[in-house]
Amino acid sequence: MIAYSLWRVSQGLLVVLGVTVIVFVLVHLLPGGPGALLGERATPEQIKAFLQANGYDKPIYEQYINYLRQLLHGDLGYSYLHNATVSSLLAQNLPKSALLVGLSYIVALAVAIPFGLMQALRRNRAVDYVLTGLSLVGYSMPVFWIALVLISLFAINYNILPPVGPSGATVSEVVQQPANLVLPVLTLSVVTVAQFSRFVRSSAIDVLVQDYVRTARSKGISEWHVVSRHVVRNSLLPIITLIGLSLPGTLSGAVVTESVFNYPGMGLLFWNAAAAHDIPVLLGFTLVVSVSVVVGSMVADVLYAVCDPRIR
Amino acid sequence: MKRDSNIGSTRIGESGLRTETVTGSDPPDAEDPAHGAAAPATLGQTFLRNRMGVAGLAALIGVALFSFLGPHLYQTNQINTNIVQAHLAPSWQHPLGTDQVGYDILGRLMVAGQSSLIVGFSAAILASFLGTLWGAIAGYCGGWIDAVMMRVVDSFLSVPPLLLALVLASVYKPTIPVLIVVLAVLSWLVTARVVRGEALSLRVRDFVRAARFVGSRERYIIRRHILPNIIGSIAVLVTLSAADAILLLAALSYLGLGPPPPAANWGEMLANGLNYAFDGYWWLVYPAGILIVLTVVAINLIGDALREAFDVRLQQR
Numbered sequence: 001m002i003a004y005s006l007w008r009v010s011q012g013l014l015v016v017l018g019v020t021v022i023v024f025v026l027v028h029l030l031p032g033g034p035g036a037l038l039g040e041r042a043t044p045e046q047i048k049a050f051l052q053a054n055g056y057d058k059p060i061y062e063q064y065i066n067y068l069r070q071l072l073h074g075d076l077g078y079s080y081l082h083n084a085t086v087s088s089l090l091a092q093n094l095p096k097s098a099l100l101v102g103l104s105y106i107v108a109l110a111v112a113i114p115f116g117l118m119q120a121l122r123r124n125r126a127v128d129y130v131l132t133g134l135s136l137v138g139y140s141m142p143v144f145w146i147a148l149v150l151i152s153l154f155a156i157n158y159n160i161l162p163p164v165g166p167s168g169a170t171v172s173e174v175v176q177q178p179a180n181l182v183l184p185v186l187t188l189s190v191v192t193v194a195q196f197s198r199f200v201r202s203s204a205i206d207v208l209v210q211d212y213v214r215t216a217r218s219k220g221i222s223e224w225h226v227v228s229r230h231v232v233r234n235s236l237l238p239i240i241t242l243i244g245l246s247l248p249g250t251l252s253g254a255v256v257t258e259s260v261f262n263y264p265g266m267g268l269l270f271w272n273a274a275a276a277h278d279i280p281v282l283l284g285f286t287l288v289v290s291v292s293v294v295v296g297s298m299v300a301d302v303l304y305a306v307c308d309p310r311i312r
Numbered sequence: 313m314k315r316d317s318n319i320g321s322t323r324i325g326e327s328g329l330r331t332e333t334v335t336g337s338d339p340p341d342a343e344d345p346a347h348g349a350a351a352p353a354t355l356g357q358t359f360l361r362n363r364m365g366v367a368g369l370a371a372l373i374g375v376a377l378f379s380f381l382g383p384h385l386y387q388t389n390q391i392n393t394n395i396v397q398a399h400l401a402p403s404w405q406h407p408l409g410t411d412q413v414g415y416d417i418l419g420r421l422m423v424a425g426q427s428s429l430i431v432g433f434s435a436a437i438l439a440s441f442l443g444t445l446w447g448a449i450a451g452y453c454g455g456w457i458d459a460v461m462m463r464v465v466d467s468f469l470s471v472p473p474l475l476l477a478l479v480l481a482s483v484y485k486p487t488i489p490v491l492i493v494v495l496a497v498l499s500w501l502v503t504a505r506v507v508r509g510e511a512l513s514l515r516v517r518d519f520v521r522a523a524r525f526v527g528s529r530e531r532y533i534i535r536r537h538i539l540p541n542i543i544g545s546i547a548v549l550v551t552l553s554a555a556d557a558i559l560l561l562a563a564l565s566y567l568g569l570g571p572p573p574p575a576a577n578w579g580e581m582l583a584n585g586l587n588y589a590f591d592g593y594w595w596l597v598y599p600a601g602i603l604i605v606l607t608v609v610a611i612n613l614i615g616d617a618l619r620e621a622f623d624v625r626l627q628q629r
Contacts, residue, residue: 011463018467026479140555140608142562142579145601148586252474256563270475271567274482282479286471293470 005302012298019290023283024067028060076287077280081273086284089269094288095171097265101254103185105243108192113236115193116200120208120235121227131197138194143253147187147260154183165263174264184261188253192246199242204235237308244300247293358621365617371610375603379425388419402595409595411584415576417595421603424576428607431488431561431577435495436554440546442496443503444539450504451511452534458508465504473498474563481569488571495560499553506549510542544622551615555608562604578604 042050058066070076076086115135119128138146155163165184166177174181207213208231216226251267258267266285273281359365402409409417450461480494514520515538523533562579564570570580578600585596 011466014463015466015470018463019470022467022471029483136609136612137605140559140605140612142559142566142582142601142604144563144566144586145582145604148597248470248472251472252563255472255474255478256566259567270478274478275568277482279479279483282475282482286475286479289475290467290471293472294466297470 001305004305008298008301008305012294015294016291019287019294020068020071021064022290023287024064026283026286071287076284079273079278079281081276081278081281086280089281090266090285090288092169093264093266093269096174096263097251097254097258097267099171099174100181100184100188100258100263100265101250103181104188104192104250107185107189108196109239111189112193112196113200113239116197117204117227117232117235119197119201120204120231123205128201132201135194135197138190139198141190143187143191143256144260146190147183147257150183150187163261165258165261167262167264169264184257184263187260188250188257191253192250195246195249196239196242200235200239203238204231207231207235210234237304240300240304240307241297244297247296248290251289251293359617362617362620364613365620368610368613368617371606372614375425375607375610376429379422379429382422382425383419386419386422388416409593411581411596417581417599420576420581421578421599424578424581424600425603425607427488427571427575428558428561428577428579428604431492431495432554432558434492435499435557436550438492438496439498439500439553439557440503440550443500443505443549444507444542444546446500447504447507447509448511448534448538448542451508452515452530452538454512454515458512462505462508465501465508469501469505473560474567477560477564478567478569481564486564486569486571488575491561491564491571495557498560499556503546503549503553506545507542510545511538514538514541544618548615548619548622551611551618555611555615558604558608558611578607 074087076090078085079089082089115131119131122128141149151163154161161182162180163183164180166174166180168174168177213226213230216230217223221229254265255267255270257263258265259271262268266289269281270285272278273285411417411420446461446465450458477494477498480497481491484490484494486494511534520533520537523537528536558578561570561577562582565577565579566583566586568583570577570583573580581600582597582604585593585600588596
């Protein structure tokens, strides 16, 4: 167990290193090289001074080591657009995105697990077909289109929910506007529900044909006990891994959701940065979000090992 | 073991690669079970038995005909704007109305479909090619080469696709070829993982061992023995990543980083329509959205049916 965790964490650290290489390479792929970090209106003299001051004229491996050293000191770069360090922008915006993503996962799991189990137990019946069809359609809809459908339904037709996300600088301010949170969270949940319920369904179908389920049934245990004791426990375990795996996709969805609802998280900031060519923010956010994905899937795998002794 | 070689030969037979695989050093026992008691239906038959898959295929062919043949039957001006004709409701002259600069929506849906389909499928094919190469080499070589190559895949997989796409699309001018490359860069990873896993298990199989034993070169073994056996998984992955690429292109277009006008794609049309959603111009929003969903659902259905056709175990259950 401990050996496995150590191995998994070391693999995770390697991947983190890989991510830093990707972002480092991205800096050098910029048209005009790292000088582009200064923005489009920088003069050649400014760029030259900037390149020298930040060591971009040194050999590439030295630059990379220097870059890693900066990261270790928490220096993610400086946004000349916002006139603030990237890390301070992150500290302000990431928690709000984490709230949005976290809530949407809770909603998604609460819906997807019962749906998936019901589909597996009623396999190839009407319920299964309807839910499979719905999840396929949900999975095939662009996120911003889902958002629009929800807005036009709940905000325009029935007028029971506000069509914009909450506003505010901190998480506590955001939480105080629960009505505004509903539609962004729902939007982000739809795709996740579609993915997860498909997964729960196939996972439960795999478990239902196992010998231990047949044994349990033949012992005369009630169907409810068979399902709750044997099927649910075994078929839900892989979900832990799925959460880790689905994180990058969900975070992509969060960028779109936040820009639709004007939700003040990292996605909105990232989108604005992309439109304004605020490259330090783009690269710093990409790095931090990717690293948190690595950590997320690492935690998921270790958790899985804790829950399932066969992995150790 | 025997059941697995069944899958391989079903695929090979269908994809016309049998002659290549049977030649050379394949021991007969790796091939024979295919003709044994199970006598599985051909891939095509299994696929056609799946009604959802057939429906998906029909829908996709329909969408492709609509996009590529449609403009020849229903000619509209999709280059010059005509502000006088802006925001017209559907009528006999414009069956689906016009948009904010006077383009005929029905005609534009056709043209937009071309770029959506071309970008989606080109990206998927390019990505599968990259991923297959990468995964086959990693899985076949094993050891530290495999470890390094797979950590590279893991690193790319950790970067949320839309974030990377936004960085790339904001840095480079998003033309169609650039977008194809960007979307391919984002979606070769899953293919690489799957192919690597299969290559890893194939390389210890008897017929590969035998090939190595008689002195075949590594490159030859990968091309002749490993790749033909994973064609099925690759076909599934091409369809699924095409669906993802079309959705990702839509998201990019919504965020304003799709191909610039007058080039059109469904995502851009839909994103455009959303600006007017509150004005009741439903013809700007629903046709494009429905076409995206229809296409992506169709491709996913085809992918599922292909997977089922390739996966003999599912048929037996």
